[in-house]
Amino acid sequence: MNLWGWILIACAVSYVTKLAGYLVPARLMENPRTTRVAGTLTIGLLASLTAVNTFSSGQSLVLDARLAALVAAAVALLLRAPFLVVVLVGAGAAALARLLGAS
Secondary structure (H helix, E strand, O other): OHHHHHHHHHHHHHHHHHHOOOOOOOHOOOOOOHHHHHHHHHHHHHHHHHHHHHHOOOOOOOOOHHHHHHHHHHHHOOOOOHHHHHHHHHHHHHHHHHHHOOO
């Protein structure tokens, strides 16, 4: 099977999963435990995605400018900076780390 076949299968599975969500009873979705679990899973998935994208390149572990950007953005978040400022601080830290690493 070629790549387009796999893409179409993935689209169909995503669509069926979305439709299956409508079959879940409303009382289950209003349960506080379900809400807590859904929120916790979302945070965990986002944290793991961030860690994988920060510390890996292909199959290897790397420490580069992305780590500096993540640390700078975390500090900006701790200081309660607005989201746009957090993004700019992270981008600036990455640029500075790459500039210092290149020289």
